[in-house]
Amino acid sequence: MITFLSSASSIHWIDYLIVIASLLMAIGVGVYFSNHQKDSDTYFTATGKLPDWAIGMSIFATLISSVTFLAYPGAAYSGNWILLVQGLMVPIVLLALIGIIVPLFRKVIRLSTYEYFERRFGAFARFYSSVAFILTHFTKMGSVFFLVSMALASFMNLDIYWVVGVLGVTIILLTFMGGMEAIIWMDVIQGGLLIGGGLITICMLLFAIGTPYSPGDILSTAWNATTTVGPYEVSKIGIGPFEWDFVETTFWVMVFNGIFYALQKYGTDQTIVQRYLTAKDDKSAKKAAFIGVLLSVPVWTIFMLVGSLLFAYYQLSPDAAIEGMKPDAVFPHFISTQLPLGVRGLIIAAIAAAAISSLDSDLNCLSAITVEDYVLRFKPNITDKTRLYIGRLVVVIAGLGAIGIALLYINSSGGAVLETIFAFYAIFSAGIVGIFVLGLFSRRANKPGLYVGLAVCILFTAYAMLTSPQKMPDGSKQALLDLGEWNFTHSKYMLGVYSHIIVLVVGYLASFLFKRPLADEELTIYGWKKSKE
Numbered sequence: 296m297i298t299f300l301s302s303a304s305s306i307h308w309i310d311y312l313i314v315i316a317s318l319l320m321a322i323g324v325g326v327y328f329s330n331h332q333k334d335s336d337t338y339f340t341a342t343g344k345l346p347d348w349a350i351g352m353s354i355f356a357t358l359i360s361s362v363t364f365l366a367y368p369g370a371a372y373s374g375n376w377i378l379l380v381q382g383l384m385v386p387i388v389l390l391a392l393i394g395i396i397v398p399l400f401r402k403v404i405r406l407s408t409y410e411y412f413e414r415r416f417g418a419f420a421r422f423y424s425s426v427a428f429i430l431t432h433f434t435k436m437g438s439v440f441f442l443v444s445m446a447l448a449s450f451m452n453l454d455i456y457w458v459v460g461v462l463g464v465t466i467i468l469l470t471f472m473g474g475m476e477a478i479i480w481m482d483v484i485q486g487g488l489l490i491g492g493g494l495i496t497i498c499m500l501l502f503a504i505g506t507p508y509s510p511g512d513i514l515s516t517a518w519n520a521t522t523t524v525g526p527y528e529v530s531k532i533g534i535g536p537f538e539w540d541f542v543e544t545t546f547w548v549m550v551f552n553g554i555f556y557a558l559q560k561y562g563t564d565q566t567i568v569q570r571y572l573t574a575k576d577d578k579s580a581k582k583a584a585f586i587g588v589l590l591s592v593p594v595w596t597i598f599m600l601v602g603s604l605l606f607a608y609y610q611l612s613p614d615a616a617i618e619g620m621k622p623d624a625v626f627p628h629f630i631s632t633q634l635p636l637g638v639r640g641l642i643i644a645a646i647a648a649a650a651i652s653s654l655d656s657d658l659n660c661l662s663a664i665t666v667e668d669y670v671l672r673f674k675p676n677i678t679d680k681t682r683l684y685i686g687r688l689v690v691v692i693a694g695l696g697a698i699g700i701a702l703l704y705i706n707s708s709g710g711a712v713l714e715t716i717f718a719f720y721a722i723f724s725a726g727i728v729g730i731f732v733l734g735l736f737s738r739r740a741n742k743p744g745l746y747v748g749l750a751v752c753i754l755f756t757a758y759a760m761l762t763s764p765q766k767m768p769d770g771s772k773q774a775l776l777d778l779g780e781w782n783f784t785h786s787k788y789m790l791g792v793y794s795h796i797i798v799l800v801v802g803y804l805a806s807f808l809f810k811r812p813l814a815d816e817e818l819t820i821y822g823w824k825k826s827k828e
Contacts, residue, residue, distance in 0.1 A: 357567065
């Protein structure tokens with residue numbers, strides 16, 4: 296039986312009480328809002344009842360999750376801040392496109408992006424993209440479950456399997472009973488805990504009790520430290536290397552990856568776009584989107600700083616217990632061994648809250664996608680009561696499935712979890728941004744042309760995955776299909792970028808090979824623009 300136990304003294308009962316209270320609060324919020332869930336529209340979108348600032352906090356809490364709380368410090372501890380570049384691209388893309396994307400979802404696309412893909416390109420486009428969404432989010436949910444359960448097991452001296460079970464049941468109950476309304480209000484609370492937890496941790500690292508080092512010593516050690524990215528030596532508090540190199544994880548690789556990540560997250564990801572529909576009008580939805588991203592970037596930066604300060608702290612105060620420890624486990628070790636009574640409980644509660652705020656959104660959105668893209672697709676005349684029943688049933692099934700994936704993570708070995716998550720995002724994104732851009736911005740693009748683009752994308756993705764070096768259990772790297780100099784050698788962060796570009800370019804050009812009428816203007820941005828005139 297695998298456990299992640301701290302070598303420190305046992306956690307105090309007060310810390311246990313704080314964590315238990317936070318879990319009971321989540322269930323209580325679900326119970327409180329359960330009486331409001333009388334129809335499927337309320338369950339999935341809260342029917343425009345919520346203020347924009349609360350929706351914005353919910354977007355922020357959904358974007359952050361325990362991946363930020365645990366894996367970002369791990370990435371900065373072992374490397375540098377290069378992964379922050381992806382997040383920095385989000386506000387840039389959002390500023391350029393949010394004025395278009397939000398009203399399009401509220402007036403043209405509606406609840407499911409993938410239902411829109413069918414209206415624009417046929418049934419296969421809908422199922423292809425919705426399956427990609429489901430695979431991506433099951434991967435993410437399993438990763439989040441694993442990370443937070445590993446941390447909680449370490450902090451509280453509990454078996455990790457018990458932690459996965461208790462946390463999973465809490466999230467399922469909150470989502471099952473309270474719907475989107477409970478999720479958003481719980482996210483507001485959890486978002487506050489997350490910000491507070493990050494700031495408290497920075498203070499604890501800078502003003503560490505029992506060490507002779509000043510905050511200046513800690514900061515200067517972190518600032519002057521260097522690390523290597525492939526053949527390049529870079530600063531640990533930096534976003535390099537800046538070389539034009541797509542093989543290593545460079546600044547430019549993360550810029551391109553971040554642009555498409557932002558387009559996918561704010562243009563096609565159900566966990567975010569569903570929030571647009573909860574706002575009372577377009578103006579409120581846009582404001583909520585800006586609040587979400589403008590909170591996210593500083594918090595991503597805070598947790599990168601935590602990782603750099605952790606590195607400096609253990610350089611100045613060596614600890615034999617972290618020798619050979621995975622980077623993702625160093626921050627949990629610091630919390631369990633160095634934080635005082637009460638503060639430790641608050642940080643642990645914040646980590647649990649971060650996981651809940653991400654996973655409850657995933658469950659609700661997976662439920663919405665299943666009902667909209669599969670159930671109603673084949674049974675359009677079912678009653679709203681049946682829709683609500685099926686939606687809640689899917690929450691339970693998807694929650695249990697995510698727990699199962701977390702158990703697979705626990706029993707596997709490999710590299711840093713954050714890189715695994717981003718690699719799966721890139722792979723399972725499957726060119727969805729290409730479909731989205733073609734559908735909205737080109738009347739010429741047609742169904743057979745898009746399908747050619749998707750076929751080329753699938754073949755390319757299979758080639759890249761099979762010929763890329765994969766990490767083996769013994770630590771070595773080996774391609775499943777070795778083609779020598781024809782192997783795919785670029786960074787896996789570029790794989791998602793290439794897949795979107797292939798669908799966009801090949802799908803558009805191939806559309807000229809098929810004589811089809813131009814798409815209905817109402818299904819493109821041009822129809823929406825005309826309606827505003």
